[in-house]
Amino acid sequence: MNSFKLVVRDLTKDFNRRSIFRQLAFSLTVGDSLAITGKNGSGKSTLSKILAGVLSPSQGTVEYFLDGVRIQEEQMKDTVGFVSPYLNLYEEFSAVENLKILSQIRSNKKRFEERADELIRMVGLWPRRDDPVGIYSSGMKQRLKYAFALLHEPQILILDEPTSNLDEEGMELVKEVVRRQKKNGILIVATNDSLEAKWCKKKIVLKVSST
């Protein structure tokens, strides 16, 4: 594999005047895994959005490096997969349409169709692949988010509340995804669950700030 690296420097986030976290710094390379833990409202989801590049930090930087070269901000989206309760797929489209449309927008070069089919099978939605996502159960929606996150084979995978709404089979699926990601890339898991946090080698604990 390549040498992929995530470097976080001096990361600070405030919402209006409320400080969420201050001056976080760490770096992760292929094979690393990081658990982000902390109480409700401590900023786990906020930090995972910033790491995924969909929320701006108040200060500091999140940078991705491939073979020592910094990846441009516009290309970061091609290297990150994100599962989050704040991220929904389009309810008026089916699972297949969602994956197809989203990879067209991302202009994935890789052969998409086989991979989408394979992922839909893997997450167990094959029999319901042509139903609109709006009528899916919450667990089915969560499963589809995994297919979306893995579609472009991201080097870094960020999971916020990875097993919410999932049944046992779904949890096994997540564990398998986690195992593979730890082998081939970087894994970040934001969770309240101490068992899920144990999937990862490193851990940061966010504190609920008083101000």
Next chain:
Amino acid sequence: MSAFGSTYAVVAKDIRSEWRTRYAVNSLLMFVVTAVSIILFALRSVDPNPELLSGMLWVVIFFTAMSGMSRVFVSEEERGTTLTLQLVATPTVIYFGKLLFNSVLILFLSFIITAMYMIFFSGFTIQSPGVYVISVVLGSLGFASASTIIAAIIAKTRSRGTLYAVLLFPLLIIPLMVGMSSTIKALEGSTLSEALSDFQVLASYLMVMVAGSYLLFDYVWKE
């Protein structure tokens, strides 16, 4: 290269989604039909001059823009798909995709409005079709460009409705006034060169709005 493909894919997604959900089109068509009918009824016994006709035309296009085009970003925000979109596309691609979608929408509605006036309004005769088409297209695109960036700005705020109207109104005044004046010329039968100065204003407005929005969008879009 691929940015064009992605932009096209964003527009295609929105059109397809609109086709399935009729999120905007149905209520806008309803609005257009109602507004034009009321105008027809109110003016049934007057013999309208070009000034009045042009004014009536642009009033309807104006309120269509005011009511319809804020949805492009709000709908993503409400459905929680903003992050999804951010994960697959750059801000530039998203901005141009949404701008194009709004442009298609308003051009379609302007076409319907024009057709309704032509069919139901005996006095509505376009003497210079070329001038008319350029006026309505440039004016509508001006509306779309202003509405799109304001829609992006208000999508993340709480008092969307009011803020949209308040911010948008001053921006739409210019294409509204100039579009009206060149439409009058089209109804009176002026030549293209007589309307040229209006077109220049409309075209520069459009370019300034798009360039400004493009520069601003990065800051607006990402929280």
